[in-house]
Amino acid sequence: MKTFLKVFAFNVAVIAFFLWVGNSIPQLRQDPPQELVLAADAPVEDFVKAGQEIFYGKGTCALCHEIGKKGERCPDIAGAGERAEARVKEERYKGKASNGAEYLVESLHEPTLYVVEGYQPSMPALGRQLSDLEMVAMVAFLQSQGGEVTVNGQTRFPKWRGEGGSAAPAAPSAAVAAPAVALSAGAPGADLVQQWGCNTCHKFDSPDRLIGPSLWDIGKRKDAHSIRESILEPDAVVTEGFPPAVMKATLDGNGFYQKVSLHDLHTLVGYLASLKGGQ
Ligand code: HEC
Numbered sequence: 001m002k003t004f005l006k007v008f009a010f011n012v013a014v015i016a017f018f019l020w021v022g023n024s025i026p027q028l029r030q031d032p033p034q035e036l037v038l039a040a041d042a043p044v045e046d047f048v049k050a051g052q053e054i055f056y057g058k059g060t061c062a063l064c065h066e067i068g069k070k071g072e073r074c075p076d077i078a079g080a081g082e083r084a085e086a087r088v089k090e091e092r093y094k095g096k097a098s099n100g101a102e103y104l105v106e107s108l109h110e111p112t113l114y115v116v117e118g119y120q121p122s123m124p125a126l127g128r129q130l131s132d133l134e135m136v137a138m139v140a141f142l143q144s145q146g147g148e149v150t151v152n153g154q155t156r157f158p159k160w161r162g163e164g165g166s167a168a169p170a171a172p173s174a175a176v177a178a179p180a181v182a183l184s185a186g187a188p189g190a191d192l193v194q195q196w197g198c199n200t201c202h203k204f205d206s207p208d209r210l211i212g213p214s215l216w217d218i219g220k221r222k223d224a225h226s227i228r229e230s231i232l233e234p235d236a237v238v239t240e241g242f243p244p245a246v247m248k249a250t251l252d253g254n255g256f257y258q259k260v261s262l263h264d265l266h267t268l269v270g271y272l273a274s275l276k277g278g279q
Pocket residue numbers: 055059060061062063064065073074075080083087104107108111112114115116119120121122123124126138142232233
C-alpha cells in the first residue's frame with residue numbers, strides 16, 4: 001500500500017509538472033500572434049521558409065523591397081545572397097563585416113554603413129525587432145536569393161545583436177525573451193502614440209492640425225497598409241500642405257525605428273486604422 005501511494009504521488013507530481021509546462025509554453029509562444037515556432041535544430045529549409053514569411057509578413061520588408069524587380073526606392077532582393085559575398089570584398093567596405101551572412105545582418109542593424117548605389121539611406125534599422133532565430137531565418141532567406149545558405153539554428157551574430165556582450169536584446173532563450181514581449185504586449189495604441197511622441201505633432205481626438213495633420217479620422221482616409229507605410233517611410237507620400245522630413249527626422253532622433261518592436265508597430269497601425277473621426 002505504501003509503495004502504491006508513493007507511486008501514485010509520483011505520478012501526480014509528473015502530471016502536474018507536464019500540465020504546468022503545457023500551460024506555460026503556449027503562453028510564451030502566444031504573443032506576437034503569428035510568431036513562428038522555430039527551433040535551433042530545425043532544418044535549414046525551415047529557416048529559409050520562415051525568413052520568407054517574415055519578409056512578406058511582420059518584417060514589413062515587402063513594403064519596400066520586391067524580389068525580381070528593381071524598385072525605384074529600394075533595391076531588388078533577387079541575388080542578395082550572391083551580392084552580399086561580393087560586397088564584403090569591396091575596398092570601401094574594408095574592416096566591417098567579414099562575410100556575406102554578417103553583411104546581411106549588418107544591413108538590417110546599421111543600414112547606413114553600406115548604402116546601395118543609387119538609393120537613399122532610408123531603410124529603417126529593423127534588426128532589433130527580430131529574435132535571434134528570426135534573424136537566422138531572415139539571413140537564410142536572403143542568402144537563398146542567388147547565394148549559398150551558410151547559417152543554421154546555431155549561428156549567432158553577437159557583434160550586432162549583443163551590444164558588447166549585454167545579454168538583454170539578444171537573449172537566446174525564450175524564457176529570457178518572454179518578459180519583454182509580455183511587457184510591450186500590454187501597451188495599447190493610445191499609450192504608444194504618447195510614448196513615441198506622435199501626439200506632439202498629431203491630434204487624435206479632434207480634427208485640428210498641429211505640425212502634422214490630425215489623425216482622428218485616419219482610418220477613414222487610409223488602409224492599414226498605407227498607414228504602416230506613412231510611419232515607416234513618411235516621405236514616400238507627403239500629405240499636402242505639410243512639411244516633409246520632420247516626422248522622419250524626429251522619429252529617427254528618438255530611436256523609434258531602432259527600438260519599436262514589431263508587435264508595437266502592429267498595435268500602432270491597428271489603432272490608427274480604427275480611428276474614424278469620433279464616430
Ligand atoms: C522603408 C523601406 C525599407 C524597408 C521596410 C526595408 N528596406 Fe531594405 N533597403 C531599403 C533601401 C532604400 C535600401 C538601399 C539603401 C541602403 O543600402 O541602405 C535597402 C537595402 C537593403 C539591403 C542591402 C541590399 C544590397 O544589395 O546590399 C538588404 C539586404 C535589405 N535592404 C533587406 C531588407 C529586409 C530583410 C527588410 C525587412 C526586415 C528590409 N530590407 C526592409 C529600404 C527598406
